[in-house]
Amino acid sequence: MSSDVIFTPLKFRNLEVKNRIFRSSISGRFDNEDGSLTQTRINWESKFAAGGVGAIISSYVPVLIEGRIIAGYGTVHRDAYIPLWQKLGESVHAHGSKFIMQLSHSGRQLDVPGIHNRKRKALSSTSHKEPINGVPCQAMSKAQIDYTVNAFADAAWRAREAGLDGVELHSANGYLFSQFLSSGINDRTDEYGGSLENRARFLLEVIEAIRAKVGREFHLQVKLGAIDRNNVIPWEKKGNTLADCVQIAKWCESAGVDGIHVSSGSSFPHPLNPPGDFPLEVLAYTYDTMISSGDYGMRNYLMFRYPVLRPIFHWVWFRMKAGHPIEGISLDEARVIKAAVKIPVIVTGGFQTASVVASAIHDGVCDGVAIARSLIANNDLPKIWASGKDRPDRPCTYCNKCLVNAPKNPLGCYEEARYPDYETMVETIMSIYSTHADLKVSGDEGLLTN
Numbered sequence: 001m002s003s004d005v006i007f008t009p010l011k012f013r014n015l016e017v018k019n020r021i022f023r024s025s026i027s028g029r030f031d032n033e034d035g036s037l038t039q040t041r042i043n044w045e046s047k048f049a050a051g052g053v054g055a056i057i058s059s060y061v062p063v064l065i066e067g068r069i070i071a072g073y074g075t076v077h078r079d080a081y082i083p084l085w086q087k088l089g090e091s092v093h094a095h096g097s098k099f100i101m102q103l104s105h106s107g108r109q110l111d112v113p114g115i116h117n118r119k120r121k122a123l124s125s126t127s128h129k130e131p132i133n134g135v136p137c138q139a140m141s142k143a144q145i146d147y148t149v150n151a152f153a154d155a156a157w158r159a160r161e162a163g164l165d166g167v168e169l170h171s172a173n174g175y176l177f178s179q180f181l182s183s184g185i186n187d188r189t190d191e192y193g194g195s196l197e198n199r200a201r202f203l204l205e206v207i208e209a210i211r212a213k214v215g216r217e218f219h220l221q222v223k224l225g226a227i228d229r230n231n232v233i234p235w236e237k238k239g240n241t242l243a244d245c246v247q248i249a250k251w252c253e254s255a256g257v258d259g260i261h262v263s264s265g266s267s268f269p270h271p272l273n274p275p276g277d278f279p280l281e282v283l284a285y286t287y288d289t290m291i292s293s294g295d296y297g298m299r300n301y302l303m304f305r306y307p308v309l310r311p312i313f314h315w316v317w318f319r320m321k322a323g324h325p326i327e328g329i330s331l332d333e334a335r336v337i338k339a340a341v342k343i344p345v346i347v348t349g350g351f352q353t354a355s356v357v358a359s360a361i362h363d364g365v366c367d368g369v370a371i372a373r374s375l376i377a378n379n380d381l382p383k384i385w386a387s388g389k390d391r392p393d394r395p396c397t398y399c400n401k402c403l404v405n406a407p408k409n410p411l412g413c414y415e416e417a418r419y420p421d422y423e424t425m426v427e428t429i430m431s432i433y434s435t436h437a438d439l440k441v442s443g444d445e446g447l448l449t450n
């Protein structure tokens with residue numbers, strides 16, 4: 001199958017993307033403690049634009065500072081940050097790529113609470129702690145829900161003011177929207193819990209508030225977990241089915257959403273997302289950053305740290321993987337969702353082979369793909385495909401070492417086998433930090449002293 005279809009433009013209602021390749025969100029700790037952006041961030045996002053992707057979906061961008069997963073993630077909770085996001089957008093636009101900001105709130109699923117969250121419980125749909133790391137939380141009041149709905153609308157407005165091309169609601173992977181949507185998590189008895197309609201109310205209110213604030217012209221897409229598979233910890237409930245997700249996607253479309261981004265799982269990470277390995281031996285020296293984050297942090301760390309205990313975690317995590325492919329792991333679900341809506345559908349999960357992507361688009365399973373790790377490994381994957389190669393020479397191995405390093409170490413590809421030696425790997429990872437020429441010294445005009 002020719003890869004030409006990958007390089008045809010994708011038209012949303014009010015946004016045209018030059019090809020079918022989206023850089024999926026990849027979060028790392030390269031911004032400032034207060035959520036303001038850095039040159040490192042601009043370097044990071046821009047290298048994928050230079051590599052030829054049609055659009056970049058930003059990393060997870062919290063709409064409120066307390067909605068962060070980890071300190072060091074750029075936020076959009078202040079008007080003062082609009083010019084920073086504008087610079088980032090301009091840098092990506094210079095390569096002909098679009099930039100879509102992923103608007104997010106962690107709810108109870110946070111990795112390192114940071115000083116903003118140390119003295120308060122995480123907010124969620126429920127007061128039951130997050131089951132993997134054991135982060136305590138508290139069910140949101142109506143006033144807190146209304147406040148958060150407005151925060152999303154304000155954030156979308158800031159993204160538009162910054163000249164970005166659209167926003168994506170991170171309504172997948174276990175973060176706050178998922179905590180409301182999932183029948184495995186949401187145990188409320190008010191108008192935000194119980195029936196699917198009630199569980200979807202928070203998301204639909206946010207969509208409505210965004211439309212009221214920025215109008216119909218600004219691109220708005222929603223990332224949805226097709227199937228929850230919430231029983232990673234075996235005694236948790238399974239959560240939403242594909243049929244639930246189809247209904248949510250239809251409601252989103254009716255409410256004025258322009259595209260659906262299909263993901264999977266009601267947590268992040270999840271055994272099926274990102275698909276592939278889960279290197280417990282690497283977690284043994286990276287998970288220590290999270291030991292005190294939740295009530296189960298020390299328990300988990302001991303299971304990673306001591307090889308004799310690893311089979312316990314291994315069984316819990318790997319039992320769900322059986323029978324699932326890595327590349328295109330959510331294609332079956334995308335096909336069903338695409339058949340139910342008229343707006344474009346993109347899908348994430350393991351894509352790395354041009355012929356696989358071309359067939360999926362050609363067969364009408366999806367309209368485009370969102371890629372994270374294969375682009376971390378080969379930033380210029382689109383150019384590799386355009387040159388006629390079906391797969392890169394040094395492909396991503398799906399080892400997930402990038403993922404389990406992310407809470408502690410700089411973001412990048414940590415698969416040593418892909419490099420001539422360890423030093424080259426470190427140098428490659430560090431390349432985004434080449435910002436030194438911009439440093440100001442005390443006495444320079446503009447240096448903040450506070």
Ligand SMILES: Cc1cc2nc3c(=O)[nH]c(=O)nc-3n(C[C@H](O)[C@H](O)[C@H](O)COP(=O)(O)O)c2cc1C
Nearest residue numbers: 024025026027059060274348349350371372373403
């Ligand atoms: C290090 C890392 C960070 C990620 N951060 C985010 C994020 O901030 N928001 C999000 O929606 N997905 C995030 N993801 C998930 C990816 O966007 C993607 O959906 C998932 O990895 C599956 O795609 P892939 O197989 O191409 O990597 C992250 C994945 C990785 C590996």
Ligand code: SF4
Nearest residue numbers: 396397400402413414
């Ligand atoms: S560390 Fe590199 S090879 Fe491993 S999953 Fe991440 S990008 Fe792919």
